[in-house]
Amino acid sequence: xxxxxxxxxxxxxxxIYTLGDHLPDPTTGNxxxxxxxxxxxxxxxKLADQAGLDFFSVGESHQAYFAxxxxxxxxxxxxxxxxxxxxxxSSTIISTSDxxxxxxxFSTIDLLSGGRTEIVAGRASRxxxxxxxxxxxxxxxxxxxxxxxxxxxxxxxxxxNWKGQFRQPLTDAEVIPRPKEGKLPIWRxxxxxxxxxIKAGYQGVPMFMAHLGGPVSVFKRTIDAYRNAAKxxxxxxxxxxxxxxxxxYAAETSQQALRDMYPHINEGMKRTNGQxxxxxxxxxxxxxxxxxxIGSPQEIIEKILYQxxxxxxxxxxxxxxxxxxxxxxxxxxxxxxxxxxxPAVKKxxxxx
Amino acid sequence: xxxxxxSGSIIGSKTRIAMTHTVDKIKQTYPxxxxxxxxxxxxxxxxxxxxxxxDYTGDPSYVLQTIMHADAIIIGTPIFQAxxxxxxxxxxxxxxxxxxxxxxxxxxxxxxxxxxYLIAEQQIKPILAYMKAHLVQSYVxxxxxxxxxxxxxxxxxxxxxxxxxxxxxMLADTMRSIREEKEASYDF
Numbered sequence: 001x002x003x004x005x006x007x008x009x010x011x012x013x014x015x016i017y018t019l020g021d022h023l024p025d026p027t028t029g030n031x032x033x034x035x036x037x038x039x040x041x042x043x044x045x046k047l048a049d050q051a052g053l054d055f056f057s058v059g060e061s062h063q064a065y066f067a068x069x070x071x072x073x074x075x076x077x078x079x080x081x082x083x084x085x086x087x088x089x090s091s092t093i094i095s096t097s098d099x100x101x102x103x104x105x106f107s108t109i110d111l112l113s114g115g116r117t118e119i120v121a122g123r124a125s126r127x128x129x130x131x132x133x134x135x136x137x138x139x140x141x142x143x144x145x146x147x148x149x150x151x152x153x154x155x156x157x158x159x160x161n162w163k164g165q166f167r168q169p170l171t172d173a174e175v176i177p178r179p180k181e182g183k184l185p186i187w188r189x190x191x192x193x194x195x196x197x198i199k200a201g202y203q204g205v206p207m208f209m210a211h212l213g214g215p216v217s218v219f220k221r222t223i224d225a226y227r228n229a230a231k232x233x234x235x236x237x238x239x240x241x242x243x244x245x246x247x248x249y250a251a252e253t254s255q256q257a258l259r260d261m262y263p264h265i266n267e268g269m270k271r272t273n274g275q276x277x278x279x280x281x282x283x284x285x286x287x288x289x290x291x292x293x294i295g296s297p298q299e300i301i302e303k304i305l306y307q308x309x310x311x312x313x314x315x316x317x318x319x320x321x322x323x324x325x326x327x328x329x330x331x332x333x334x335x336x337x338x339x340x341x342x343p344a345v346k347k348x349x350x351x352x
Numbered sequence: 353x354x355x356x357x358x359s360g361s362i363i364g365s366k367t368r369i370a371m372t373h374t375v376d377k378i379k380q381t382y383p384x385x386x387x388x389x390x391x392x393x394x395x396x397x398x399x400x401x402x403x404x405x406x407d408y409t410g411d412p413s414y415v416l417q418t419i420m421h422a423d424a425i426i427i428g429t430p431i432f433q434a435x436x437x438x439x440x441x442x443x444x445x446x447x448x449x450x451x452x453x454x455x456x457x458x459x460x461x462x463x464x465x466x467x468x469y470l471i472a473e474q475q476i477k478p479i480l481a482y483m484k485a486h487l488v489q490s491y492v493x494x495x496x497x498x499x500x501x502x503x504x505x506x507x508x509x510x511x512x513x514x515x516x517x518x519x520x521x522m523l524a525d526t527m528r529s530i531r532e533e534k535e536a537s538y539d540f
Contacts, residue, residue: 027513126403126404126406127403127404127407128407137401137403138401164517248486255539255540258538258540259539259540262540273404273406274405274420275420275448275450275451275453278453278454279535279538279540280534280535280538282540283538283540294538332418
């Protein structure tokens with residue numbers, strides 16, 4: 001775990017992520033300007049840092065209703081604005097970028113942040129960016145596998161000799177600057193299904209698993225599939241961190257949390273995904289066995305501890321801001337995390 | 353209510369004739385309903401490559417968005433090689449897995465022979481159920497002998513189409529009001 005800058009004896013890491021969506025607040029119909037959204041994301045990271053959270057990450061999406069296409073630039077601003085919090089992407093679409101440039105960006109941010117930066121690399125759930133950035137969507141999988149592999153080689157080796165299908169070969173290439181501690185933690189982003197988790201396991205890379213909704217037990221299968229695959233090819237699963245990422249919202253009561261959050265998720269999904277979130281499914285989200293962390297602070301503590309017991313994961317990151325949630329509500333959530341949720345989660349997950 | 357009628361083949365005339373009649377009949381009897389006929393012969397649809405439906409542009413985007421915005425869908429299909437035409441299957445493949453959630457779907461089949469009667473039962477309904485549609489269980493099955501000179505000549509077909517329209521709209525209204533009541537009870 002050490003090479004991934006994770007110390008399990010400190011307990012479960014707790015973080016925040018944003019996809020960088022830029023959606024209207026459905027309760028007012030208003031959408032803030034992209035400039036304000038970007039500034040609020042930096043401010044959000046600052047609050048998370050001040051509240052003592054472990055991690056903050058920003059996603060890359062190149063489609064309508066998103067504002068952080070240039071996510072490394074946003075992360076750079078966050079690096080400057082924060083002191084202690086780890087920062088990362090969630091995720092970087094490595095398939096449609098040059099891994100050399102991506103590595104240069106992230107190692108630069110790592111130096112600027114004093115060694116706090118990580119990369120989470122993913123394949124994109126939408127494919128509009130292939131046209132936009134000049135790639136063929138038919139190469140969806142091959143592009144990811146090749147570029148992810150190159151990214152990891154650059155991380156492992158100061159001098160890289162490499163040949164592949166999608167870019168010119170590298171001969172004795174030195175990719176600089178190097179990160180503060182020589183290497184960056186590089187994670188593979190995985191949707192909730194086992195197929196992609198198994199690939200991460202075979203590669204022996206840390207897994208960042210996003211989960212929308214469903215019972216904890218279903219996502220346990222994905223984590224098991226990941227660890228089993230890793231073990232099968234000789235990696236030690238106990239050395240491979242797992243992070244989980246999903247919806248989070250704390251309010252006085254679970255009913256209030258549902259009321260506050262549902263319109264944002266439902267309307268936001270309609271715009272970005274073409275279908276709303278069924279109310280019936282969302283109502284199940286408050287159940288203690290459900291993976292969404294929605295409820296009162298006490299209910300959320302119990303949910304996260306249950307998830308930790310089942311998953312044995314090292315990091316949980318919360319998505320609170322999806323769908324135009326007003327900034328003051330994000331502030332309120334960070335306050336509840338800092339004062340009630342985080343201390344309890346740390347207390348019960350610390351290894352003695 | 354937003355109703356979409358699909359004519360599922362790019363060749364032949366029987367399905368289009370049946371669906372055109374159905375759409376005209378809906379307009380007559382339910383003037384408040386919004387109804388759109390999607391005749392697949394009029395659109396250039398690529399085979400699904402697995403991308404998200406919002407990532408298409410042009411014809412596929414129009415066809416898919418129209419279907420996704422429907423409250424009720426009446427699917428018209430001929431029978432090709434003892435199954436539905438590839439063009440219609442492709443529309444299903446282009447849509448997301450839960451595309452028909454909270455939608456009512458009914459079926460009109462045109463066929464050269466009565467021997468194809470169970471194809472809707474065995475091949476269309478399982479797809480629609482998988483995609484989470486509320487199904488109108490009875491479908492209208494129209495044979496070659498029911499047509500003459502590009503017109504339907506069997507009065508029983510008209511009666512059956514009338515009942516199918518009524519059942520489709522009634523089920524859509526029913527499901528919507530039950531869903532609205534249930535959702536209100538969640539109180540969020």
